[in-house]
Amino acid sequence: MSQPPGSPISPLFSVLETPSSGRGVFAAQDIAVGTSILALEDVSVSVILREFQREVCAWCFWYYEGRGWKVRDKSTGNVFCSKGCQAAWEDEQSSISNAVGTDTAAFHAWRAVEKLIKGTPRDDEPISDIDAPRPKASEINMAWMKAENQAVYIRESRAGFQNKANRKAVHSAMTATPDSESLRFLLSGILFRASKPSAWPSLQALAPNHRPYRSTIQLEAHITSYLQLLAILPDAFLPHVNAEVCREIPLRDDHNSFGIRSLEADGSEFLGYGIWIAASYFNHSCSPNVAKRRVGRCWDFSTVRDIRAGEQLCITYLSGDERVMNTNQRRARLRMNWDFECACEKCTGDDVELD
Template identity: 30%
Template sequence: MTVSQDKMLVLSPLFEVKKTPYGGRGCYALAPIAKGSEVLCCKAPLSSSILRSFKKEVCSWCFHYENGSNLKHRAPGVPNNFYFCSAQCADSFVRWDELAVYRSCIDSVEEQYLRVQKKKPTSNVDSSADSSAVTAESVECSWLEVNRWEERLPQKPTKRMNLIPYVDENELLEIKYAVGVLYEMYKRHSKQQDPTGEDSDPEAHPQDENFLSFDLLQSDELLKLQKYPALVESYTRVYQFMRLTVAAELQPLLCTATFRDIIGKNLSNAFGIWSLDAGDKEFFGYSVYPTASYFNHSCCPNLVKTRKGRSLHFTTMEDIPAGAEMYICYGNSGEEDQTVRQKELDEWHFQCQCGKCLSEAQ
């Protein structure tokens, strides 16, 4: 479903999302907001993905981490790819995956991931490839070739299995994220079917807020591929792996256009899942909270982001006047040198023009 710009949902009674003077969209206070006010709570991600090396140590539901100890809780009927910090988290996961479609998909993906590790690629992509060679036209040609590959796929399962490509752990992380989005699409589509098989009104489903926001996010596919040309082959290989491994229930939803949209919007909108302990932090994976993706960056932010289990909370760090834009900080502490901060922010494809950066550049 495509949502027009004038159908932007209201994310909070405290701010509005609108175009910024410098391009794109941002969040602006509708009235004065006092310091310490929570302006947005994102109860759950649209999808998340945990690095395989941490799957026994990080709760599959709330992302709790016990300093490297293996988690003890499991759930009946849930395969070994899911570990939980409590019986409550295990029960919540089972209720969310009530038809066992998601766990079936991840189980299949994990099984085939282990199998293809035995057949590493015979040729490696040159990571120093010329980024100027990646154009909108060349990217489209790559995906047209994938479409032709799909048309030639054999029907016999054993022959199809032999075509599953090698993927590495980082690509597996992307696969699990994409499977999560497809599963949420599957659930949403199922709920929108009335008894006669006709779509019901999407606005009648309050849990569609993540999807409405996700639909409006910008895809940074081309910018990312031009920065990292090796990803062209990586993403086409990831798609081929998914086409040959995900469960039958999700196959009708999987096509190159949908996959590219899912991955492209993840590239600049994902939030890292980190340990919550002070000191050195561990990176476990990432999650996508579409309703939180409209906060722009500043090296001197006026909002602080806090994760509590699966939820993200955004709280004001100072009094914010009516009409002022609200900012979070992307990835740095704000205390680094301006050139160091900008190098990190290049991953989001913009040049920071916040007051701190402008004053340091003078």
């Protein structure tokens, strides 16, 4: 069987179909405890939450624990732990710009987004969506169909056709309250799509969630961000600013992203999230045989016990405090966040701990 595009490749393991959880990673040979089986640095799509943006390096994700880094680029809203990380980030943006035929397009894209975020008044008390229901697939499709109707007018305006309907659509998008997380998250995905078109199928090969928005509030934020990006991004990126791309990013992110947390033992602060495509093929177990550890931008995966050939290699999707929950609590959390019923050995064995 051919490997899915973007899946991890190693003589130590293979990606195979599983009876109940899609594809998984299986040991191709016996693996000793403590073996590093995979290390990944390339993050395809990522975002740091706005509240931590001044405290987390935009390149290596080093958290300054409540203090702001001094190396800053105010025009893009990014901070860095060192000049070296700033240079690495700038090199990446230059590569993205060159991929679309310019020298500075990616820099202008980040500046345009930050200018929009800073220049538009925001509500002092944003509406909470904690208790809001997830929108249905039909509601999502309808919302995006309406967005595409507005997008037609914005594209016409960008092409130089100015009439009342076009001006109204642009004005409506640009005066809507910007959502920093949605804007920066979608922009990172658009830049990935524009600069690495051959890698885009790897993202599309990940397991989708057709109801990725946790609430109608988040759905509306993504749609508004899409229309705003269509109105402000440099011309070089406009072919990639469409509903297909902007819907695909959250569709694949919801069940495949890794949380970017502070690096103490329990990772107490949730700083943001990102997609490391090859890492998404590891399935979950509440008793994992593989540990994951983030070192800067790199995720390292190593075995925590001896592994037999043919055994599935599993990580845990649970954070530190979630791992000490009883079986019912863990299953409920996994069902809510990842939409599956855990059937690992710890949840189905004879010594399960229930409420």
